[in-house]
Amino acid sequence: MNGATAARYLVFTDLDGSLLDHHNYGYRDSLPQLRQLDSLGIPVIPASSKTRVEIERLRAELNNPHPFIAENGAATFIPVGYFDRQPADTVERNAYWIREMSQPxxxxxxxxxxxxxxxxxxxxxxxxxxxxxxxxxxxxxxxxxxxxxxxxxxxxxxxxxxxxxxxxxxxxxxxxxxxxxxxxxxxxxxGDCDKGRALAWLRNAYCEAAGGARCHDIAIGDSRNDCAMLEAAETALVIRSTVHEIPPLQRSEGVIYSEDYGPAGWAEGVARWLHLQQL
Ligand SMILES: [Mg+2]
The missing domain is CATH 3.30.980.20 (Putative mannosyl-3-phosphoglycerate phosphatase; domain 2)
Structure with a gap:
């Protein structure tokens, strides 16, 4: 790697039906790729309709210290001190820098x-x-x-x-x-918010914190509420679902469709993305 600002890689992921099984909320099938990402120093950033407290529990289970997007993009939570400086437009509360994009x-x-x-x-x-x-x-x-x-x-x-x-x-x-x-x-x-705008805001915070480094990101999701995020990231990984149709996307470039369902599709798609990034 040359230059002062090495590229940054970011994984934004939906939880239910993507990282987690739609039916039993398990993540056994995605664990090997989670470990791989961790060893590469690539943050896995949950972006879910779930609440802060729900995501906090999962993060603790997975030893995930990274920021997360809760309630469909309504708020982005960054642990205080995660970046050297507090990002603009955030409030500090409960040990987080929070970017709020919705009414209560x-x-x-x-x-x-x-x-x-x-x-x-x-x-x-x-x-x-x-x-x-x-x-x-x-x-x-x-x-x-x-x-x-x-x-x-x-x-x-x-x-x-x-x-x-x-x-x-x-x-x-x-x-x-x-x-x-x-x-x-x-x-x-x-409120007028979605996972896509939250992703774009947080990606920008990462790039700024890394001195303007180029950020290569992937968004992973299985439902319509993931569309904005799937459109916003450099690469989209659409996870096949056993219970509903794949979400419709405007883009056709840079989209990976999983063959497998749920967490198994998640692992398969992440492996393909890492391969494409030559990581
Ligand atoms: Mg989902």
């Missing part, structure tokens, strides 16, 4: 409460379902369901009604200033 959850709960009058019985939200309801909707055990309910910027909604009514519902939410993202299981009601 309470704003969306207020809007959903108003819509309850016209759409009763068509949907359930995490807030209203409570921990018991979240356990039923997600098959998560109680402690995990509690973590999933500790949301700060967004509200997951499970839709039970027909498609036509859902479109009216979505229109009303959007008119009230909310954005709605379709995840693997839930609609996510949130």
């Amino acid at each position: 959850r309470s704003a969306w709960l207020e809007i959903l409460e108003e819509l309850e009058i016209d759409f009763a019985g068509n949907y359930e939200s995490f807030h209203r379902a409570g921990v018991e309801g979240i356990m039923r909707m997600t098959s998560l055990p109680r402690p995990r369901a509690e973590e999933a309910n500790l949301r700060e910027y967004s509200e997951p909604v499970k839709w039970f009604g027909d498609d036509k009514t859902r479109d009216v519902f979505l229109g009303r939410l959007q008119a009230a200033g909310a954005q709605v993202l379709q995840g693997g299981r839930f609609l996510s009601v949130c």
Whole structure:
């Protein structure tokens, strides 16, 4: 490697259905490639609809010290001191430098409460379902369901009604200033943010911290809520899903489609990307 600013490699990854199995949330199949990335000094940056607390638990399990993107891009959390200097446009709280791109959850709960009058019985939200309801909707055990309910910027909604009514519902939410993202299981009601803009912001923070080094990044995802991130990265890795169609992308260059599903596809795709980068 020559020059003062060696290229930086970054892996931004969705969790459920990508790094983690859609059904049992396991990551056995992705572990060998996670270890490989770690040994190469390439950060694995979770970018998920999950909450800060959920991602923190997984990071602790994986010994992952890197920043992460929570709640579909609503906020990016950088451990204080991770970079030499605090990136611009961040607030320091709970040992993180946080880049917030959404209003708080309470704003969306207020809007959903108003819509309850016209759409009763068509949907359930995490807030209203409570921990018991979240356990039923997600098959998560109680402690995990509690973590999933500790949301700060967004509200997951499970839709039970027909498609036509859902479109009216979505229109009303959007008119009230909310954005709605379709995840693997839930609609996510949130602010005007997405994983793509969070990725672009964090990539820039990495490049600046590395003295303007060139950053080669890959975004990995399996669902529609990953599209913005898959479009924003240098390379996109689309993970095949057993439960839904692959997300539609505008780009055709620099896209890897996994052959395998979930974490096995994740490992296979990351290996292909590393090979293409000659790493
Ligand atoms: Mg997913």
